[in-house]
Amino acid sequence: MKNSDKREEIVLAALELIAEHGFHGAPMAMVADRAGVGAGTIYRYFESKDVLIAEIFSELEKKVVESLMQGYSRDGSLRERFIYLSTMIIRYFMANAIHFKFIEQYMNSPYGVSLRRERLLGKARDIDLFRHLLQEGIDGHALKDLPLPLHFALAFGPILSLLRDHILGFVELDDALIQKAVEACWDGVRRQDAPG
């Protein structure tokens, strides 16, 4: 096994176990076992369990953003870009359910909460593609006259719920359904007196 392979194995093992069983269902020994390495080996790559978790989150985040950026064009109309991004997010997490589960676990943990605090209040960061989009819509009066966080909730909330449901097997999402769901989200945020 190559050097970097080992790191990757550890990340993957931890990702899976945490996604499936939560932080406390993923003891380091179990992670090591599944990764096929010794328990101590993990600590050559990650200072502590906390750091391992944070690192995984950070990597996932990067992957998501990269995936969203692919094929994203700043040229389309607001609506088009909204639909595109929302759709891509759903597609990405449908294809990577484990990532979704991990992120949810993370966001519900002390780490995640403080992160969210920094992130949402703080200055712009990578993800903020979406944020910029919404802000542009607010400023341009295409979107309802609501604070940004509300738009976030209106746009993202349904997506999160949808993904949860899909991953739990409550709905079978296909392209048509995704399309409709995303358009419904658009209906939620857009000014109703503006054209569709």
Add this chain to the structure above:
Amino acid sequence: MKNSDKREEIVLAALELIAEHGFHGAPMAMVADRAGVGAGTIYRYFESKDVLIAEIFSELEKKVVESLMQGYSRDGSLRERFIYLSTMIIRYFMANAIHFKFIEQYMNSPYGVSLRRERLLGKARDIDLFRHLLQEGIDGHALKDLPLPLHFALAFGPILSLLRDHILGFVELDDALIQKAVEACWDGVRRQDAPG
């Protein structure tokens, strides 16, 4: 202290600690301490920590439903009832942030997931006030032609996100804002070619 008082103290202590610090930030000894009872005493009322947690969730659920039922009239228009229920849910959890936090913790734990699985797929239960409402809207073509779980996601997703943000201090929700948010949710689920 009366018997039932003791039980209640235990439930309250566990509720607070878990809401604030998560399941693993709430050792039984700490729960006992805060409840003002002996550690062993908890086990006279609840078979195990898991059972205690499940019981708390069950009680919260009941309270929420009761609260929603109060003042709910089946006579209003679909829109009115939708707005009413949504508003009430937001108000309830704003007034009982601890309940919201606990439920989130619970829903993100193994218990919660399996519960959700039973609940949402399974036979109708209490919460289903909302479900019935949505189903009625679907059947009557007032709502978009989407599967029920999608409507759930469209209606509930934003509410959950909003409450999270509010509790974390990202938004200051007042009545006007709640009103707007709920109406935006309605815009999301209603047929856009039907009247407002």
Add this chain to the structure above:
Amino acid sequence: MKNSDKREEIVLAALELIAEHGFHGAPMAMVADRAGVGAGTIYRYFESKDVLIAEIFSELEKKVVESLMQGYSRDGSLRERFIYLSTMIIRYFMANAIHFKFIEQYMNSPYGVSLRRERLLGKARDIDLFRHLLQEGIDGHALKDLPLPLHFALAFGPILSLLRDHILGFVELDDALIQKAVEACWDGVRRQDAPG
């Protein structure tokens, strides 16, 4: 076993193991074993291994002081009191070799060093019977004109060395020998131009 007995058993077990094998030859599991209690039990009485060690030291210190105070009279001449105290210290540690070994271990550890720093520089404390004695001798010109720490070294250094040797079996100390040794220490600190 009574409640307080358990605490005492733990202290005794730790004391013996640390005295004999040093801090790292006394893992908590071994302490628990020898004390006849569960590993977790130790933590009901002591917050951590560090605290356990500090507590043991503190108890030993108290015992030593108590032992020295017994029969100590402030009325004797400086020489008499010096001889008395020195003799008692030697006697005490000869009878409690384990205490001596523990204290040596402790004093050579990070804890002990910082303690010594506080103690010797800091304001008077209990042990300072001896310190006061020396200071009195310095002020009254019965002792050599040297800084207090030097007198400490001259008076205590030999005692420590002697006890080490005795405990390791290098010398067989009897009363006559102790007497001579202590008088030799007195010769070391006293002004040679003053009467014996």
Add this chain to the structure above:
Amino acid sequence: MKNSDKREEIVLAALELIAEHGFHGAPMAMVADRAGVGAGTIYRYFESKDVLIAEIFSELEKKVVESLMQGYSRDGSLRERFIYLSTMIIRYFMANAIHFKFIEQYMNSPYGVSLRRERLLGKARDIDLFRHLLQEGIDGHALKDLPLPLHFALAFGPILSLLRDHILGFVELDDALIQKAVEACWDGVRRQDAPG
């Protein structure tokens, strides 16, 4: 780096780390790091950590003896030689505090104790310059009529204490003070009825 350089680097690194942080504050990896060699390399020069430590001690011992021998003349009076040796020891360790700290660590560890047992009881060895001196004094009735170990304690005990205090910063030793201290030691061991 030459082979012997490597060995020396390792010894120096270990010496410093152990002197400063004790045996357990000096993991092999850290030693290797500071020495600028691979962790495995240490094991090409030293069978184990224990062996490394023993070797370092042995080297230090040799250096001390060499240093003491320099300028030592067998011709002076007993007193002169006693003063000379004592002074040199103090000077040496003041100039090489790290050596002193290491030796203290070593002597307080299981290795050191068994060593001391062999050494002091056993057949004569290098350090015994001092031992011979004292024996000569005993035999010639210039020193008190005490067993050799007691004289050792009387002569060495204060020196050790003094050095400890100096290194910890409790006293500022200058030449005058050293002189006085050493003379006080002499007062401790010499027959008081003999001329000063």
Add this chain to the structure above:
DNA sequence: CATGAATGAGGTTTCATTCAT
């Protein structure tokens, strides 16, 4: 019934040593 001291399995982390490169 109520207690809370006691338990010990199981968690995270360290580190002396080995061995493939």
Add this chain to the structure above:
DNA sequence: TATGAATGAAACCTCATTCAT
């Protein structure tokens, strides 16, 4: 010969649960 990544035993500590009082 030199390396340093890998190892896993063993350290400290937590906490759900039991049971004698």
